[in-house]
Amino acid sequence: MKNKYLPSLVTGFGAAVLVSVPWVRTVGCCIIVPLASLYALMLHIKLNEGEMPIKTSLAILFGLMTGLWAAFFSALFETIITFVIHSNDFVQGLPAMENMLRNSKFVTSFGGLFDQMIKIYHSMANDIRLYGFSPIYTFTVLVGNVIVDSVFGMLGGVLGMTYLNNRSKTVK
């Protein structure tokens, strides 16, 4: 069965799993999603007997799809982990961040904006502590993941295409 979207779904899921592991994240950080895009292209060629050389548009599409799946699943995993442990790096880092913001010599010129934002941060942190879930926080995580992972996924797709095309030339 030919399924164009299955490879990016599988590798995007794998990337999201790896990104959720703290140690792997420290070592791999920005290379996990691009590598997932490369692997998605490799899977596509194997499973769907994709044409060689790979076209740039296909590589970008695969990269984008992988990035989007990785973004969705990593946001989902983070939400689940936060729901279970009722804490995350945002909650833990908020006091230090607030301290830094309050110690700014410009804090007096902030006026109402500062207090409003701090209120929002506190309500997010309180929701996470009490219920393990904050809609604003989850939305922020999802948007951030979508922006960053799709860009890095597309970069990985283009690089993967170069690598795979060069390799097929060498084999021939």
Added chain:
Amino acid sequence: MNKNILFRLMLFLLLLLWMAGIIFPVLTASSQLMIFTPFIKKLYTNVCHQQSYKCFSIGGREFLVCSRCFGLYLGALIASFISLFFKLDSKGLFKYFVLSLIFMFTDIFSYNVGLYAYSKYIASVTGIFSGSILFIYILNQIELHLLTLRLSDEK
């Protein structure tokens, strides 16, 4: 304006925006925008571990990525700026790219086994080297694709 130059200018501006995000706490130290730091920081957690002792800081305000990632993006930004004025060809760059990766992994291995303490400067230099070469590679591939599209349109 030449389409290629326009495309490169767009890439340069996007990279500039990305770099501005990295140094957001420093740039906004005297502005109300500083209040958005937690959101911007969260955005960069996807691409970097952000360990404090590995991040550059100015005036006590840390960059939002580690020094190696900062070097990578700075290298890409420098290469994109140069690409506005000169044609950068990726032919023969592969060996330099491999060399840059060897430098990077040697540095990672060396401080992890305790040969020397982590140096932000060494890490960022290895990043600049790889980032610039990687950018030239990607730019060439995308421009090649755009050229193919243009040729097929003309046919």
